[in-house]
Amino acid sequence: MDPRRGVLPDTDVLVRGATIESVGKQLRAPAHATVIDAAGALLLPGFVDTHRHMSETALRGVGADWTLGNYFQWMVQKWGPLMRPEDIYAADYMGMVDAVNDGVTTVTDWSYAMLTPEHADAAVDALTAVPGRARFAYGNGLAPDFGWVVDGRVDRMLKNRFTGRRDQLVTMQLAMDVNSPTDDARKALEFARDRDLPVTTHAGVFGFTGDAQIEFLAGTGSLSPSYTLVHAAALTDDAYRIIADSGAQISIAAESELNGGQGYPPTAKARRFGIPVSLSLDTVAWWSGDMFSMMRATLNADRGLAHLRAHEAGKAVENNALRAHDVLEYATMGGARALGLDRLIGSITPGKRADLVMLRTDTPAMTPTSNPVGQVVFQAGRGDVDTVMVDGRVLKHRGTLVGADLRRARRLIEESLEYLRSKIPDREWEQAMNPPPGATARY
Structure with a gap:
């Protein structure tokens, strides 16, 4: 993914300490080096997930048939407030193990449910307990306002848990859903700018937020390259122009937006x-937790819409605009x-940190390997992740975790689920797992 080098066949990578020292043909390994035989394999940079609600890991898969309304009904309004600090720890610990196992070497914990300082400490404790790279996105979506941002909690976390060095494995930002132009929202945004804290916000969500949200963020001077807008889907061209002019980023979670x-998913915009x-995974309570699925969902959504619009005009798409290389980027x-x-x-x-993922190519799905980028995107899956650094x-x-304790992660998450189930009535659980089907749409 280095544009100056492109895709390199039969190439070696030398890692010294935490850093990629050199990339080239037939590199000579120092006498003391550990050699990982990658002959025939595919080596790529680790995946980076910019939006995952890791506190929901114990409830993996429960929302398979949910809409956004179902999610708010069950996860946000009923079950989120049940979570103790130890549930947050278990969820984030298992979430980190899950991410590393799948080749997601950097994951953004969009911490929606940091109800107390103890919840936030538990999340950071878990993120630092697994030696993956993470971004703790401090949020408290269940609070009535943004008082939690300026009341000392965030400053305490910055002082006690984060050094300010961007090369530490776990770094911090704010996760704030700025849905209306209130005074406390302005103060919270000013607080973030004063401390040079990046911010992430759910934006452009149909029925909740639209252009007015983008206009407010721009009007406060908050939008910038360090601001990430999650989804950013239900917006007009005027809002996209504002985002583009500001340099702000979009995090697309295509499985989430489509379901x-x-x-x-606004890739065409x-x-x-x-x-x-x-790209981001959103939550394993709802969707799959791997980047291979996200890349495919992103391509499917973009190309499917392009074909549909062309067919409606009585035409056919001659060449796809969004490419496999684009979604890997x-x-x-x-x-x-x-x-x-x-x-x-x-x-x-060379000079960057050695966050690397090696994929096997001797599996049936990866044999033979003709188009490396295309096969990573459309053929590879979790089971092909051989080595993660x-x-x-x-x-x-x-294929085996060696730097993370899967047995401990499983024990903690199962204990957390047992506790949560003890607080959720069986009838409520069944209603949530099996929402009534909607009307059949006509296409």
Whole structure:
């Protein structure tokens, strides 16, 4: 994903400490080096996820048939307030293990349910307990206003848990859903700017937020390259122009948008207006947790809409606009750029940190390998992730986690689910798992 180098066949990578030292043909390994035989394999930069609600990991899969309304009904209004700090720890710990196992070397924990300082501490404790790279996006979506931003909680976290160095494995930003132009929202946004804290916001969500939200953020001077707008789907061209002019980023979660109804994944709008794009998984309570699914969902949505519009006009699409290389860039360099880490990670470039993923090519789905980028996007899956390295440290090798405690993660998350189920009546659980079917749409 280094544009100066492109795709390189039969090439070696030398990692010294945490850093990629060199990339080239037949590199000589130092006498003391550990050699990982990657002959025939595909090596790519680690995936970067810019939006995942990791606190919901214990409720994996419960929302398979949900819409966005179902999600708010059950997850936000009823079950989110049940979570204790130990549930947050278990969810984030398992979420980090899950991410590393799937080749997501950097994950943004969009911490929606930091009800107390103890909840926030538990999240950071879990993120730092697994040696992957993470962004703690401090949020409290269940609070009535943004008083939690300015009342000392965020400053305490900055002082006690974060050094301000961007090369530490776990860094911080704010996760604030600025849905209306209130005075406390202005104060919270000013607070973030004063501390040079990046911000992420759910934006352009059908029925909740539209152009007025973007206009307010722009009017306060908040939109910038360090501001990430999640979904950003239900917007007009005027709003996309504002986003493009500000340099702000978009995080697209195509599985979520297509199934939940936030709006149609705006990849075509992003291309038209030149808005930087990253990809995200949203929540495993609803969707799959791997970047391979996200890349495919993004391509499917973009191309499917292009074909539909062409057919409605009695025409056919001659060549696809969004390419496999584009979505792989979204999933790597795009995510690094959104988090302000593109000088550190996102491509296999000498001098950058060694966040690397090696895929097997001897599986049936990957044999033979003719088009590396296309096969990563359309053929590869979790089961092909052989080796994962973060900051020069091997966390998975030969398909087995070696730098993360899966047994502990499973025990903690199962205990958390047992507790949550004890607080959720059986009837409520069944209603949530099986919402009534909607009317059949006519296409």
